[in-house]
Amino acid sequence: MRMMEIVPIVVFFMGMFGLMTSKNIIKSIACLVLLEMAVIVFILGLAFRTGILPPVGQSLENVYSVADPLPQALMITAIIIGLAVTAIDFTMIINLVRRYKSTDWDEVKAMSTENFDEC
Amino acid sequence: MTEALLLLWVVSGILILQEQTVYRMVIYLGVFSLITTIIFLFQGAPDVALASASVSGFSTIFLVVCFEKYYGFRDKPVRRKSFRAHFKPAQIAQGLAALAFCVIMCLMFIRFIPGGYASTYLMYQYITMFQSDVGGENAVTAIYLAYRLYDTVFEALMLVVSVVAVVHLSRFDELSFDDGEQSEVRHSKIAIRTIRCICSVIILFGIYLIANGHISPGGGFQGGVAIAVFFVCRYMIFNIYDIKINTVLKDEKIVFLGIILVAVFAIFLGVHQYFPYQHLPLFQTIYMLMMNTLIGIKVALGFLMLFYRYVAVDRRR
Numbered sequence: 001m002r003m004m005e006i007v008p009i010v011v012f013f014m015g016m017f018g019l020m021t022s023k024n025i026i027k028s029i030a031c032l033v034l035l036e037m038a039v040i041v042f043i044l045g046l047a048f049r050t051g052i053l054p055p056v057g058q059s060l061e062n063v064y065s066v067a068d069p070l071p072q073a074l075m076i077t078a079i080i081i082g083l084a085v086t087a088i089d090f091t092m093i094i095n096l097v098r099r100y101k102s103t104d105w106d107e108v109k110a111m112s113t114e115n116f117d118e119c
Numbered sequence: 120m121t122e123a124l125l126l127l128w129v130v131s132g133i134l135i136l137q138e139q140t141v142y143r144m145v146i147y148l149g150v151f152s153l154i155t156t157i158i159f160l161f162q163g164a165p166d167v168a169l170a171s172a173s174v175s176g177f178s179t180i181f182l183v184v185c186f187e188k189y190y191g192f193r194d195k196p197v198r199r200k201s202f203r204a205h206f207k208p209a210q211i212a213q214g215l216a217a218l219a220f221c222v223i224m225c226l227m228f229i230r231f232i233p234g235g236y237a238s239t240y241l242m243y244q245y246i247t248m249f250q251s252d253v254g255g256e257n258a259v260t261a262i263y264l265a266y267r268l269y270d271t272v273f274e275a276l277m278l279v280v281s282v283v284a285v286v287h288l289s290r291f292d293e294l295s296f297d298d299g300e301q302s303e304v305r306h307s308k309i310a311i312r313t314i315r316c317i318c319s320v321i322i323l324f325g326i327y328l329i330a331n332g333h334i335s336p337g338g339g340f341q342g343g344v345a346i347a348v349f350f351v352c353r354y355m356i357f358n359i360y361d362i363k364i365n366t367v368l369k370d371e372k373i374v375f376l377g378i379i380l381v382a383v384f385a386i387f388l389g390v391h392q393y394f395p396y397q398h399l400p401l402f403q404t405i406y407m408l409m410m411n412t413l414i415g416i417k418v419a420l421g422f423l424m425l426f427y428r429y430v431a432v433d434r435r436r
Contacts, residue, residue: 027135040155057256076167094289
C-alpha cells in the first residue's frame with residue numbers, strides 16, 4: 001500500500017467536497033488551503049520510501065536513500081505562492097464583508113444579484 | 120508511525136470540514152498545518168517542513184488577528200438552527216450528489232496511480248553534482264539558487280504582484296492612512312507576556328535560517344517569513360502602527376530589483392554547470408549568502424506589508 005499517495009488524494013477530495021458544500025466564505029478559503037496542502041504532500045510523496053533521508057550533508061554516498069531535492073525546491077515556491085494567493089482571497093472577502101455585512105454565500109449572492117438588478 | 124500520522128492528518132481535515140464556528144475552524148487549520156509539517160519531515164524534506172511551519176504560523180496569527188479585529192469573531196455558529204430546520208431537501212440532495220462525485224473521483228484517482236517510482240536520473244545528477252557545481256551542502260538551496268534560478272525570480276515577482284494587488288484591492292475611498300498611531304484594540308496580557316519572551320528567539324531563528332541556508336535546512340523564504348512573524352509580534356506587543364506602508368512597498372521593489380540584478384549577474388558569470396571559478400568556493404558562498412539575504416528581506420517585507428495592510432484596513436471600520 002502506498003499510503004503517501006492514497007491519503008493525499010483522499011484529503012484533496014475532502015477539500016473539494018468542502019468547497020462544493022460550504023456555506024461560509026471563510027470556510028471555503030480553509031478548504032482551499034486543505035486542497036493545496038494535499039497536492040504538496042502528494043507530489044513529495046511520489047518519491048517516498050521508508051527511511052528516506054533529507055538531501056542535506058557533505059557526503060551523500062548512498063544516493064538512493066536520499067530524497068529527491070527537485071520537487072522540494074518547487075514545493076517551497078508553491079507554499080509561498082499559496083500564502084500570497086490566500087492573502088488575495090482574504091482581501092476579496094474583506095471587500096465582500098464590508099459591502100454586504102455577511103459571510104454567508106447565499107446571502108451575499110442574493111444581495112449582489114439584487115444590486116445588479118438595480119443597476 | 121507514518122500511517123498513524125496520516126490518519127491524524129485526515130482526522131484534522133474532517134474536523135475542519137465539520138466545524139461550525141469560524142474561530143475554532145482557524146485553530147483546527149493551524150493543527151492541520153502542524154501535522155502537515157511533521158509529514159514533510161517524514162518525507163525527508165526539512166526545507167519544505169520549515170517553510171510550511173513558518174507559513175502556517177504566520178497565516179494562523181494573521182487570521183486570528185485580522186478576523187478578530189474585522190469580523191468581530193464572536194464565536195457564533197455558522198449554522199444556528201438544527202440540521203433538519205436548516206437544510207431543505209433539495210440542498211441535502213445537492214450535498215449527497217457532491218459527496219458521491221467526490222468519492223467516485225477519489226476512487227478513480229486511487230485506481231490510476233501509476234506503478235513504480237518516479238525517475239531517479241535527474242535526482243542522481245543533482246545529488247552527485249551540486250557540491251562541485253554550486254557549492255554548499257544543501258541540495259534544495261542549490262537547486263533554487265542555481266539550477267532553477269528563473270523559478271525563484273518569477274516566484275519573487277509573483278509575491279510583488281500579489282502585494283500590489285492586495286494594496287490596490289483594499290483601497291477604500293473613505294479611508295486615509297496616517298502612520299504612527301496607537302491601536303484601540305487591547306490584546307490579552309498573558310498572550311503579550313508570552314510573546315515578549317518568544318519574539319527575540321523568533322528573530323534569531325530567522326537570521327540563523329538565512330545565514331545557514333546553504334549548509335543546513337533553511338533559506339531565504341523560511342527565514343524571511345520568520346522575520347515577518349517577529350514584526351507581527353512587535354505589533355502585538357506595542358500595539359502601534361509605526362511602519363509606513365508606502366516606504367515598505369518601495370523598499371520591497373528595490374530589493375526585488377536587487378534580486379534580479381544579482382541573478383542576471385550570476386547567470387552571465389555562469390553559476391551553474393559552466394561555472395568558471397569552480398576552484399573558488401568563496402565566490403559561490405558569497406553568491407548564495409547574498410541571494411538568500413536578499414530573498415529573505417524581500418519575503419519579510421512582503422508579508423509584513425500584507426499584515427499591516429489588513430490591520431490598518433481593519434482599524435478604521
